[in-house]
Each structure stands twice: as C-alpha cells, then as structure tokens.
Amino acid sequence: MIDLKETCKFALVQAAPVMFNKTACVQKTIRLIEECADNGAEFIAFPELFIPGYPYGMSFGFTVGHRSEYGRKVWLLYSDNSVLVPGEETAQLAAAARKAKAWVSIGISERDTTSATLYNTNLIFSPEGDLVSHHRKLKPTGSERVVWGDANQGYFPIAKTPWGPAGSLICWENYMPLARMALYQKGVTLYLAPNTNDNEEWQPTVRHIAVEGHCFVINCDMFFTKDMLPPELYSHHELSELPEIVCRGGSSIIDPYGHSEVEPVWDREAILYADLDLKKVVASRMEFDVSGHYHRPDVFKFEITEK
Numbered sequence: 001m002i003d004l005k006e007t008c009k010f011a012l013v014q015a016a017p018v019m020f021n022k023t024a025c026v027q028k029t030i031r032l033i034e035e036c037a038d039n040g041a042e043f044i045a046f047p048e049l050f051i052p053g054y055p056y057g058m059s060f061g062f063t064v065g066h067r068s069e070y071g072r073k074v075w076l077l078y079s080d081n082s083v084l085v086p087g088e089e090t091a092q093l094a095a096a097a098r099k100a101k102a103w104v105s106i107g108i109s110e111r112d113t114t115s116a117t118l119y120n121t122n123l124i125f126s127p128e129g130d131l132v133s134h135h136r137k138l139k140p141t142g143s144e145r146v147v148w149g150d151a152n153q154g155y156f157p158i159a160k161t162p163w164g165p166a167g168s169l170i171c172w173e174n175y176m177p178l179a180r181m182a183l184y185q186k187g188v189t190l191y192l193a194p195n196t197n198d199n200e201e202w203q204p205t206v207r208h209i210a211v212e213g214h215c216f217v218i219n220c221d222m223f224f225t226k227d228m229l230p231p232e233l234y235s236h237h238e239l240s241e242l243p244e245i246v247c248r249g250g251s252s253i254i255d256p257y258g259h260s261e262v263e264p265v266w267d268r269e270a271i272l273y274a275d276l277d278l279k280k281v282v283a284s285r286m287e288f289d290v291s292g293h294y295h296r297p298d299v300f301k302f303e304i305t306e307k
Contacts (some may be wrong), residue, residue, distance in 0.1 A: 001164070001187065001224070001282060002164070003137065003298070004162070004163050004164050004181050004189065004278045004279075004281070005162035005163050005203065005278065006150040006277065006278055006279055006281070007163075007273070007275055007276065007277060007278065008042055008043055008163045008190075008276040008278060009040050009041050009042045009043070009273070009274075009275055009276075010041065010042070010043050010044075010045070010218070010253065010273065010275075010276050011039065011041035011043070011044045011271055011272070011273055012045050012086070012218055012219075012220050012251055012253060012262070012269075012271070012272040012273075012274075012276050013032050013036065013046050013047070013220070013271050013272075014044065014047070014220070014221060014222060014223055014249045014251040014265055014269060014271070014272065015028070015032060015046070015047075015050075015222060015223065015269045015270075015271075016222060016223055016225075016228055016269055016271045017050050017051065017052060017053035017054070017070055017222065017224065018053065018222040019053040019055075019228060019229055019230055020052050020053060020055075020077055020078060020081050020084060020230055020233065021052055021053075021081060022051050022052040022081040022089060022243055023132070024141075025050060025052050025053065025090050026051060026093065027207055027215065029046065029050065029051065029090065029093065029106065030093075031097045032044075032046075032271070033096045033097065033100050033102070033104060033142055034096070034099075034100065035271065036100070036102065036126065036271060037100035037101070037102055039273060041100075041102055041270075042102055042103065043102060043103040043104075043161070043163075043166075043190070043274065044100070044102050044104045044105070044240045045104075045105040045106075045192055045194070045218050045220045046104075046105065046106040046107060046194070046220065047194050047195065047196070047220045047222040047251075048107040048122070048170050048171055048194040048196050048220075048222070049107045049108065049109055049121065050106055050107050050108065051083055051089065051106065051107070051108045051109065051198070051219070052081040052082065052109060053076070053178070053224075054222065055078060055147065055249070056196070056224075056229075056242070056245060056246050057203055057234070057238050057241065057242050057246070058074070058233070058234060058238060059143070059146075059235070059238060059240070060071070060072075060074055060075045060146055060148050061073065061074070061075075061146065062143070068157065068192075069107070069245075070247050074210075075147070075231050077154065077233070078118075078147070078256070079111060079116070079118060081109075082108070082109040082110060082111040082118050083108045083109065083110055083111060083121075083299055084110075084113055084232045085108075085110050085113075085121070085123070085131070085134060086110055087131065089108075089160075090123065090131060090149075092133065092302060093106065093123070093125060094125050094130070095127040095129060097125035097126065097127060098128060098129030099126065100172075101127045102127055103125065103126060103127060103161055103166070103221075104124070104125045105122060105123070105124045105125075105133075105158070105166070105194070105218075106122070106123055106125075106170065107120070107121070107122050107123075107170065107194045108121050108122075108123060109121070109147075109148070109293070115271050116131050116147075116149060117149040117212075118148045118149065118219065119136040119137065119148055119149055119151065120136065120140060120144070120148045120170055120171075120205075120306050121134065121135065121136050121137070121154075122135045122138035122168040122194055123135075124166065124168070124192075124280035125158045126159070129132065130231050131161045132156075132157075132160070133157040133158065133159040133166070133167070133168070134153075134154045134157060135151075135154045135155075135156070135157050135167070135168050135169075135170070136151035136152070136153065136154045136252070137151060137171070137173055138150065138151045138155065138172040138176070139151075139172075139173070139176075139181060141172040142248065143170060152307070154305050154307075155182070155304070155305065155306060155307055156179070156182040156186065156196065156304060156306070157185060158186045158188065161190065161274050162187055163276070163278050164184050164187065164188070164189030164190065164278065164281065165188045165189060166188065166189070166191075166192060167183045167186065167190075167191065167192065168187045168191075168192035168193070168194060168205060168268060169183065169192075169193060170193075170194055170235075171194070171195040171196060171197060172195075172197075174195070174205060174206075174209060175205070175274070176183075176194050178302070180209060180213065181290070181291075181302060182304045184212075184213050184214070184215075184290045184291045185293065185304065188213060188215050189215050189216065189278060190215065190216050190220045190276075191209060191210070191215045191216065191217045191218065191282045192220065192252075193206060193209070193217055193218060193220065194221075195220065195221050196218045196221060196222060196247055197250075198221055198247050198248040198249060198266075199222060199250075200217075202250065203250065203252070204263060204303050206219040206252065206254050207254055207258045208258070209254075210254040210255065210256055210257070210258050211256075211257065211258040212279060213256075213290060214256040214257075214284040214285045214288060214290070215256055215281060216254065216255060216256060216261070216276055216280075217252065217253070217254040218253055219250075219251055219252045219254065220251050220272035221247065221249050221250050221251045221252065221263075222247055222249065223245075223247055223249040223267070223268060223269050223270075224246055224247050225245050225246060226239070226243070226244050226245075226246055227246060227302055228246075229242075229246070245267060248267050249264075249265055249267065249268070249270075250264045250265070250266055251264065251270075251272060252263055252264040252265070253272065253274050253276070254274075254292075255276075255277075255280055256280050256281050256284035256285075257280070257284055261274045261276065262274050282291065
C-alpha cells in the first residue's frame with residue numbers, strides 16, 4: 001500500500017434534513033460543516049439523501065397499474081428539490097468544503113441534467129472544493145424504484161485521500177457482495193455507508209463489512225421524527241402508520257477489526273467524532289487481505305464494468 005497519513009479526525013453527522021426543501025437543507029449542511037470544522041474535523045460525512053430528505057413512507061400515488069395526479073404533483077415537488085450535478089447547490093457545498101479545509105461526503109437526490117430521471121447519489125468533495133467522487137446507487141431498493149433510477153454512471157468511484165482510497169455504497173448496495181468487492185479491489189480504507197437503516201439487523205452488517213474489507217466503515221444514518229415531515233404531502237393513511245420517531249439513527253464508526261470506534265447513537269441528532277488510526281488498516285491485513293494475498297484470481301474471475 002501507499003503511505004497513509006496516520007490519523008484522521010472524522011466527523012459523522014447524524015442529523016435531520018429539512019424535508020423537500022433543498023435550499024434549507026443546503027443551509028443546514030453548511031452550518032454543520034462549519035461546526036465540524038470548528039472542532040477540527042478533516043473528513044465530514046452526511047447520510048443518504050440528506051438533500052432534500054428521504055421521503056419515508058410515501059407512495060407518490062403509485063399502486064400496481066394506477067397513478068394519481070396528486071402523486072405526480074408530490075413527485076414533481078421532490079424532483080424540483082433534487083440537485084443538479086454540477087449546479088448551484090454543489091457549488092455551495094464545494095465552497096463550504098473549501099472553507100472548512102475538509103473532505104465532505106453527502107447524500108443527495110440528484111436530478112439528471114438531460115432527462116427527468118432522479119438518482120440516489122453520494123458526492124465527495126475535496127478540501128480544495130473539487131467534486132472528486134460522484135456515485136449513483138446501482139439499484140434502488142423496493143418501491144424506491146418509483147422515485148429513483150438505476151445508476152448509469154459513477155458505479156464505483158474512489159476519492160484519493162491522504163488516508164487512502166475512500167468510496168461509498170449507499171444503504172442496501174452494501175448487501176451486494178460484488179459491489180463490496182469492487183471497493184475492496186480498489187484498496188478502500190475509508191468505506192462510507194450512508195443509509196436509512198435504523199434497525200438492529202443493520203449493525204452486524206457494518207461490522208461484517210469492516211472485518212471483511214479490513215477498513216474503517218462509516219455507518220452514517222439520519223434521525224427525524226414524524227412532526228418534521230410535511231403533512232400536506234402525505235395521505236392520512238401514510239402518515240398515521242408512521243411511528244413518532246420515523247428514523248432512529250444508529251450511526252457508528254467501526255474499525256478494521258470489527259470493533260466500535262464510536263458506538264451506535266440512537267434517537268437524536270448528533271455529530272460523532274473519532275480520531276481514526278490508519279495504521280490499524282495495514283496491520284489488520286497481515287493475515288487477511290481480501291484483494292491481496294487472500295485473494296485467488298486464478299480461481300475467481302472478477303471484472304468491474306466502469307462507467
């Protein structure tokens with residue numbers, strides 16, 4: 001491996017987006033970046049779809065074989081509050097990263113510049129304000145496919161940081177073994193897992209990934225409550241079925257041995273800080289290096305389609 005900067009002051013932001021309002025989301029993001037920078041953060045990570053929020057529990061008027069005009073209006077509002085890449089919002093985020101002199105990873109709903117398709121996207125900005133990673137979720141999960149399309153570019157980009165390669169897989173992409181292997185083959189040391197998985201079953205998943213890849217896993221979820229959702233956009237049935245705490249968080253940071261650098265935090269907004277020791281990555285790969293000496297390319301053929 002290349003020489004790595006030994007320590008990284010990491011900030012993981014477990015926060016609530018301002019639902020369906022990209023302008024307010026960007027403003028909140030910038031405030032949080034500034035707070036993290038004031039506390040010395042060198043790398044700052046935000047959850048999946050932080051801009052303009054995860055439309056949890058919404059149907060957008062879709063049932064099998066049927067659509068509604070009201071659902072189209074709600075989807076249009078969400079589309080209007082999704083982000084062009086590049087665009088005004090990415091320029092503001094880039095400027096915030098540059099001012100903070102920090103790497104910034106953030107989940108957005110991306111609006112295609114040509115078609116009307118949306119993508120569940122994760123962006124990474126460098127401390128110079130450059131967009132260095134633009135990853136679209138390969139396969140939206142379940143009824144997410146009503147809202148977002150399959151990735152058609154940006155399959156497995158890597159950001160070359162002083163602490164080694166940083167890459168992201170979004171939410172249930174992390175259940176795709178070959179997607180994980182794509183990041184492992186690129187030597188990922190900072191494995192970003194922005195998600196909306198606030199269930200107990202998710203916790204052993206991120207621990208397993210850390211041990212499997214011998215990398216730091218940044219398990220970044222959001223927190224929000226039902227009263228933060230715009231009730232005028234939900235049907236009574238949709239809203240009544242939601243719990244008071246819609247997404248509990250559970251964000252954590254796992255080291256390359258599967259141990260918690262930061263224990264899961266539940267039921268509140270929080271910024272989780274950790275001083276990551278990158279020597280752990282190299283040392284942990286002594287007996288198991290999934291893309292190195294423990295790999296058998298003569299037995300297993302693995303090819304990544306880059307686009």
